[in-house]
Amino acid sequence: MKKMKILIKETFNMFIRDRQTTIIMFFSPIAFMLILGFVISGISGGTQNVEVKVAIHMSNDLQMYKKALESEAKKSGFAFTFVRSDSELKKFVSSAKTQMGISISSTALNFFYNQSFGQYNNYLLILQNFIVQTVRKRMSGIPTYIQVNPISIKKNSNLTVISFVVPGAIAIAILTACILSTATTFSKYRSNDVLKRIRVTPISGSVFAFSIAIHRFWSSLLSSYLTLVASELVFSTLYNVNWLLFTFMISSAVILSIGLGTIFSIVFRDMWTTLNFSTLLLTVMMLFSNVFYPFSIMPDYMRTIAYFMPVTYFMKGLRYALGISPMYGWEFMAINVIFVSIGSLMMIVGGRSMLYLERR
Amino acid sequence: MEKIITVKNLKKMYGSFEALKGIDIEVYKGEIFGFLGPNGAGKTSMLEILEGLRRPSDGEIHMFGKEVQGDVLPELKERIGVVLQQTSFLDHLKVKEILELFTSFFKKTLVISDALKMVDLEEKSNDYPENLSGGQRQRLAIAISLINDPDLIFLDEPTTGLDPQSRESIWDLIEKLKSNGKTIFLTTHYMEEAQRLCDRITIIDHGEVIEMGTPEKLIMKYGGESKIDFACSPTPSIEVLKGLSENIQRIDDHCRITTKNITKTLEDIVLWSKKYNFSLTNVFLIEPTLEDVFLNLTGRELRE
Missing domain, CATH: 3.40.50.300 (P-loop containing nucleotide triphosphate hydrolases)
Structure with a gap:
């Protein structure tokens, strides 16, 4: 235990004195969030509540809840147009009279989007979440098929497009920082023979890798809290954060990213190849996932690719923890368990292989 | 051991x-x-x-x-x-x-x-x-x-x-x-x-x-013979030098004798200089090294 303390202490010194790494780890999420936030607010007036036209059709057996829904919507600043049938609803949406249509019956809850209103897509997702919450809250006992977890949206809060984008900024910045910094650190140690030097000592590769990774872990966690606070201060995002779930989600994503970084440094043994591949992967992950636009409005081919992107699930979990997106509890747990399992496995295998491969 | x-x-x-x-x-x-x-x-x-x-x-x-x-x-x-x-x-x-x-x-x-x-x-x-x-x-x-x-x-x-x-x-x-x-x-x-x-x-x-x-x-075993370098004044002729040893050569302003018996050769040099009234200057002993061993074993210099 004493030896482990020394190892952690000295790797902490290495980490904290490495300005390049600390800047990436601590400040890149905040910087990324601020840049993205200001860009979004410039394009779409992101800090203002957007007026989105929504048409709703409620089946006859639910008409008694119409007033309740209207009143709930009014309180939250939404305005709905009620239509008589699903076909009328679809016409409204396809003719762009409304950006979204919602069909509510006792057996199904369907959302229809008009994709030509791309600038409202993020907002629509937030609205979708609001509807799910309201239906669950005000029509209890009827649409039992909506198995969402209780996430209440704060009344009159500034749930804006930026609120949707901030988790994306946190996710991308954390993934980038963890994958790149882990991969390049280990590749560098290989190229300057540090790994070779460690190979001739009795320490196991996974213990050494762990001692390097742990500082990426806590710094990412700290950085994500800071980013969240900064977003609330600068853009008044006012999330309904479940801190425990948020910590879980960030932790498991960091473990997965560090695992990926470790594996990349082994597969691509040269530092620049590792760096280039990691950057390419992160770019693909950013484009083909739900970081900037909701999963539901993606074209089919993008959606198929997004299914294979860890960041898609990271985003889902993160938005759930921040209270802006619905999700099943078991789904959240499954994502975390899978991230932690795969990440830990990659770290252990990667750490061992890292030193093992120094024997040629 | x-x-x-x-x-x-x-x-x-x-x-x-x-x-x-x-x-x-x-x-x-x-x-x-x-x-x-x-x-x-x-x-x-x-x-x-x-x-x-x-x-x-x-x-x-x-x-x-x-x-x-x-x-x-x-x-x-x-x-x-x-x-x-x-x-x-x-x-x-x-x-x-x-x-x-x-x-x-x-x-x-x-x-x-x-x-x-x-x-x-x-x-x-x-x-x-x-x-x-x-x-x-x-x-x-x-x-x-x-x-x-x-x-x-x-x-x-x-x-x-x-x-x-x-x-x-x-x-x-x-x-x-x-x-x-x-x-x-x-x-x-x-x-x-x-x-x-x-x-x-x-x-x-x-x-x-x-x-x-x-x-x-x-x-x-492999280093070969030692060398004794010396200079003397006045500079002796080749004939006089050959009288000292058959394994002698003149290199620039000094002479080099290769020998297996250093003590004996040194004594000979001193006696020879007294006999011809030469004053000896700059006497050096060059003993064989591992460089010579390598050279003799491989026919190459170590850093070739």
Whole structure:
């Protein structure tokens, strides 16, 4: 235990004195969030509540809840147009009279989007979440098929497009920082023979890798809290954060990213190849996932690719923890368990292989 | 004497290239064992196989009486210290912190101040390695190799690229380690270094052992004759010089006699100078070295 303390202490010194790494780890999420936030607010007036036209059709057996829904919507600043049938609803949406249509019956809850209103897509997702919450809250006992977890949206809060984008900024910045910094650190140690030097000592590769990774872990966690606070201060995002779930989600994503970084440094043994591949992967992950636009409005081919992107699930979990997106509890747990399992496995295998491969 | 390392018929192939062609060596407790050869002879391959950094293609290795099969076991790693040919340290750590980090890798370790004292780097303990001179960096590398108080130390060309003063201080340090009872396996292409430090040496060339033994015995056997250089005034004629010895030649302004019997030849030179009334100046004795041994064994200079 004493030896482990020394190892952690000295790797902490290495980490904290490495300005390049600390800047990436601590400040890149905040910087990324601020840049993205200001860009979004410039394009779409992101800090203002957007007026989105929504048409709703409620089946006859639910008409008694119409007033309740209207009143709930009014309180939250939404305005709905009620239509008589699903076909009328679809016409409204396809003719762009409304950006979204919602069909509510006792057996199904369907959302229809008009994709030509791309600038409202993020907002629509937030609205979708609001509807799910309201239906669950005000029509209890009827649409039992909506198995969402209780996430209440704060009344009159500034749930804006930026609120949707901030988790994306946190996710991308954390993934980038963890994958790149882990991969390049280990590749560098290989190229300057540090790994070779460690190979001739009795320490196991996974213990050494762990001692390097742990500082990426806590710094990412700290950085994500800071980013969240900064977003609330600068853009008044006012999330309904479940801190425990948020910590879980960030932790498991960091473990997965560090695992990926470790594996990349082994597969691509040269530092620049590792760096280039990691950057390419992160770019693909950013484009083909739900970081900037909701999963539901993606074209089919993008959606198929997004299914294979860890960041898609990271985003889902993160938005759930921040209270802006619905999700099943078991789904959240499954994502975390899978991230932690795969990440830990990659770290252990990667750490061992890292030193093992120094024997040629 | 206790054998620390026994290597039998060790081979190493890189593709179709045979870097080591069946090496047999034994290293005894407390000695400085030199593994000599020109660049590319297979010294580092041999050393890295013993350190566990390379896989042998064939052959047997025993270390501290245990057969090394596959990787070097952690319990053996606890007993060995390694100085690699290229010294690089972990970034952003000071000298004492690097040593502290390495203490966490081993069960039994020295006190850091003792390790620093041993390599004379106490005053540099709070410096970063990039601010140290080449010699100091090499001494730090040796301090790291000593941190687990090893019984066996591998030194791969420890003085390559160092200035003469730094080289001298590393040699003093290696001698100090030997006097502390450490067994040292040293590779070098500096014959002067091997001659000064090693108790026994093995000379390899093109992956094969060409000779082994103590430096003195090898020099006696393969070094050839000693040379005595002298100058005298007035300058003697060739005929007069031939009267002194048949093995004499004039090189610029001085004369050189090659001889097997130094004492006798020196006496002859003195008598000869008195007889012809020459005053002797600048008398030098040039004894054969391991460079000559290598030249005589291979027909090549060591650094060719």
